[in-house]
Amino acid sequence: MIGALLGDMIGAPYEFDRGAKTKDFPLFGKHSEFTDDSVMTIAVAEAMLDTLGQPDEEITSALVASMQKWGKKYPNAGYGGMFIRWLHEKNPKPYGSFGNGSAMRVSPAGWLFDDIETTRHTWLRLPLRYRTIIRKASRVQRQSPV
Incomplete structure (x- = not known):
C-alpha cells in the first residue's frame, strides 16, 4: 500500500502525459501530490480494517x-x-464506471497476507469475508464485473 501511495504521488505530474517514456525524472517534483487514487486507497483500507468478519451488507455500507x-x-x-x-448521493449505486480506479484502490488487500507466495496460494482458500472485501472494494462504483 505504501508503494501505491508513493507511486501515485510520484506519477501524478505525468498521469495524463502521453509524451516520451523515460526513467529520467525527479521522484518528487514540485507538482508531486496525492490524487484521488490515494484518497480512495486510504478509504478502502479504513473500511477493510473496520469490517473484517462482518456480513456482506456491512462491508458494502x-x-x-x-x-x-x-x-x-x-x-x-x-x-x-x-x-x-x-x-x-444519499443512496449511491454503481454507475458503470469503466475507469481503472477500482483496481488501483485494492492494494490494502495486501495487508491480508505476509508474502507474495501466501497471496498466490491462499486466494481460493481465503475466508469468504476477505474475498468479499476485495471484490466489494472494486464493485462499489462499477457495474461491470471485476
Missing part, C-alpha cells in the same frame, strides 16, 4: 461510507465527474 467521507474531505483530488456525483 462501510466501503461506501468511507469512500464518501474521504472523498468529501479531499474534494479536489482529481475525481471524475460521475464519481463526484456518486460521492454526494
